[in-house]
Amino acid sequence: MKDNIVNWGIIGVGDVCEKKSGPAYQKTEGFNLKAVMRRDLDKAKDFSKRHHIETYTNNADAIINNPEIDAVYIATPPNNHLEYALKVAEAGKICCVEKPMAVTFEECKTMLSAFKEKNVPLFVAYYRRSLPRFEQIKTWIDNKEIGDVRHIHWSLTKPANEIDVSENYNWRTDKEIALGGYFDDLASHGLDFFHYILGDVESVNGQSTNQQDLYSAKDALSASWIHKTGITGSALWNFGAWKREDRVEIIGSKGSIVFSVFDENPIQLITPKETISLNIDHPENIQLYHVQNMKKHLDGLEQHPSTGETALHTAWIMDKILGRI
Secondary structure, rough: OOOEEEEEEOOOOHHHHHHHHHHHOOOOOOOEEEEEOOOHHHHHHHHHHHHHOEEOOOHHHHHHOOOOOOOOOOOHHHHHHHHHHHHHOOOOOOEOOOOOOOOOHHHHHHHHHHHHHOOOOEEOOOHHOOOHHHHHHHHHHHOOOOOOOOEEEEEEEEEOOOHHHOOOOHHHHOOOOOOOOOHHHHHHHHHHHHHHHOOOEEEEEEEEEEEOOOOOOOOOEEEEEEEEOOOEEEEEOOOOOOOHHHHEEEEEOOOOEEEOOOOOHHHHHEEOOOEEEEEOOOOOOOOOHHHHHHHHHOOOOOOOOOHHHHHHHHHHHHHHHHOOO
């Protein structure tokens, strides 16, 4: 790094990088997005031109081994995360990997060990830990606005979409890449946030099946767990239901907090005296605060909330629900 500027390269500049994450690296003081990679060279060139990025390639190794690149953001589907992350670790470079961290808990352990061995930071893009909307929920809990937390429940349901019904290939529902299907992609966000605000999970049990036979991955799951703090939890995820619902309720001894993991509904603090509803907008680039917090971490100003260690625990919870471990 020169003059405290971190030059980043991105592997896999697909849809997630267009608005959610890519511009956040350009907007963060002290970060410079220098190079991008996509397997389709024309698409890599197009992304580079539109976002004013100096270098583009269709070769991931060219990003990882570029001596001018200090850090690598891996934004590919999860089945490529371990392969690329191990190469980034071997190169001794800072890394941020998209969620879920890898396909399995065992892969996540291997990845984390590689970065620990090199004493290089590994971040994971569970960006809800850095969003003001979710920070407010954590503040309410930490301030005991609902007293002692007793239980948390999440219901996430949605109907099958056009891709599911068409039987066209979708890596998100390929059991070799995502055994839990949309659960892997979506539930990981909520479960990661839950153990961030309520403490690590001590034990968890789950049930999963495929009810629709539209694809190879699971489409219906449920789980129950207990945090080390004694707080109990439960959830259901069904991707063949008649309507969309995304509702979390945290039940305390003196009130409740109700919110959505994905929908931008008001977050609610409900007590016998009053109901407080707050609308807290997300930034234009939803990973902005997550990326800015990486720079603060690298500068030694504060600990980043989403690291390889925290994401490993999320991977353990997911694999327990799926019955892998």
